[in-house]
Amino acid sequence: MPSPASRLSDRISAIAPSATMAVDSKAKAMKAAGEDVIGYGAGEPDFPTPDYIVEAAVAAAKDPRFHRYTPAAGLPELREAVAEKTARGSGYSADASQVLITNGGKQAVYAALAALIGPGEDVLVPAPYWTTYPEAIRLAGGNAVDVFAGPEQGFKVTVDQLEAALTPSTKAILFVSPSNPTGAVYSEEETLAIGRWAAEKGLWVITDEIYEHLTYDGVPFTSIASLPELADQVVIVNGVAKTYAMTGWRVGWMVGPADIIKGATNLQSHSTSNVANVSQMAALAAVTGPLDAVHEMRTAFDRRRRAMVDGLNSIAGFDCPTPAGAFYAYVDVRAALGQEIGGVVPQTSAQLAEVILEQAKVAVVPGEAFGPGGFFRLSYALGDEDLKTGIDRIRDLIGKA
Template identity: 65%
Template sequence: MSAATSPSERRVSARIGAISESATLAVDAKAKALKAAGRPVIGFGAGEPDFPTPGYIVEAAAEACRNPKYHRYTPAGGLPELKAAIAEKTLRDSGYEVDASQILVTNGGKQAIYEAFAAILDPGDEVILPAPYWTTYPESIRLAGGVPVEVVADETTGYRVSVEQLEAARTERTKVVLFVSPSNPTGAVYSEADAKAIGEWAVEHGLWVLTDEIYEHLVYGTAKFTSLPAIVPELRDKCIVVNGVAKTYAMTGWRVGWLIGPKDVVKAATNLQSHATSNVSNVAQVAALAAVSGNLDAVAEMRTAFDRRRQTIVRMLNEIDGVLCPEPEGAFYAYPSVKELLGKEIRGKRPATAVELAALILDEAEVAVVPGEAFGTPGYLRLSYALGDDDLVEGISRLQKLLGEAKA
């Protein structure tokens, strides 16, 4: 070992140094910085609703600020009243009956995902990770000592993996399979039959399933959300559900998520959180309580807007030669293939990768998008349509103009 890489010389640990920055947040930060500098940048990077948090939720938080009860430490695992409400909400929305003792309230979905993996993975355990995947998944797996094993789906299957693909990736070290529907970054939604087949396959082989249900209410057309432990009851003793208020209630900045799982795993994850962060902000928890206890009227209004934007962005992207964009059925992302544009000349440059193409788009069209390399699949772009209708049309019009200039 050279002196430069010896433990005494290493300034950042190898474990933390190996973690990459969130690509989606990096793109969003760059777009906001350019906009602050006066450039008319339109950002399709962050998965963040452009709507304000509904007023009744904000008022609940304001009242909590004035209540001395919430000025002090509360249980690390979450306010008891919020955990009870999450259990009721889960039964209402998913048909999955759980006890409050099976719930841990976390600082957003990201903490829930990491703590779930940390609670069940030992060093070297493998996690089957369908790709395209959200950027945080592989980093959380590695940070918890696990090994992500990617299984790639493309536009020909609507970005959905099959049981056959999952089985081909299974080894004696496989411990967990990740299941996400609706999906970030593709918007893919699995049918109940396909979801059930994956759940039953996991049960057959004694595997854990971590399922991320953060986009449960954002499905369109004939697509339907199904909760895996609700439709495969045999899975419940080895299933962890991750969810939160961020996407459904336009509460990304409030940082409240949760995980649901077997009591021993939830207790272990709660112990971890008690040392890492202790309780989630009480004010944010009270806001989340108002959100999950209330009706879904505001959610329905936002979903209607997202559906309209979904149809617009897909139509406009598919009007560009060399771009192929399947229609997403959920979440608020479009994930077009741009493989046919790579290597073509656009304003004197020949981008060879989606990373280079995204950089060109930002420089020449002042539009921020995230390259597919961030999600494990080169040759694609992710665009969030959780932005205003006018900005969406203007941004995609700029793309049409720029990419329409591509030539061999």
């Protein structure tokens, strides 16, 4: 009999599970077993989807025309609305034919890489990176080339670093601002400098703008796609999940040159076909509606951001810079390693995360999931009380700074 591993294709066997989802699943399983676990793992707003969006979905569910197949690329009215929203928010002019509606932002990332990257081609990936990027690149047959920027650089790579990582096989760069997992936000000057460099080198830019509306302290969002020189070699991926508290609705999109969108649409037509129509109509209400609820959520995230940074910096061996965007804190825990904690001497951030989960009943995601170890990612998209309690538990276990 073949071994269990050989039953899978090499391509699928090589995929690592999502570390963030694994942490979240373990925390939820412990909760289901009766343990009082606080989870900072998943990047998921704890707010309900705004009422006007839900009402649009209810109306769509009652409309028989949405009970049937619709175009694989998405409802025409939603594609048009996304094109208008992209021009308005990202400074990238596109029409509806340049938009593909996908099953969440994650599918948009996969579709973009599948459409652009071939076997043996390199993609520059600024690190720390979201866990899915390297796996999606490998599924496309490409190679992820990590370019690491630590806290001394504000977790932001430079043009010089990208230049040093360039190879004859480099096809694209993944650009993410605001960043998951670090919360870093590139300035307009930094963003456009990287864009000009990519244009000069003839590289594609895949820009993930899922956190575009979540910046703080007056820090502006700048889309790299706004650079005219990149118009024919940039793909934007985005969605409603984070901005509108719609993670479960599964609507994202990909915007770019028409030939790339057509290729990605062909792929989707043979994989998932159209996104659920009810979800698409909810997304249409979101992208064409007001941002009042979004601003209210951002105000809450800002309050939690400051509380989390203060709390983490009160823990021995933890050093947490203040993130300028998204809803994550990325804390340097290297000074806490090699110390006895709860009768254990963890040597890596993964080991320390395990100790914290087992002994403090708090779930965090170790830096190994996002590139080099020595760090934790903690989402502050959870209730204020849970946020404080979790930090208190970690401090009680490890000690005060």
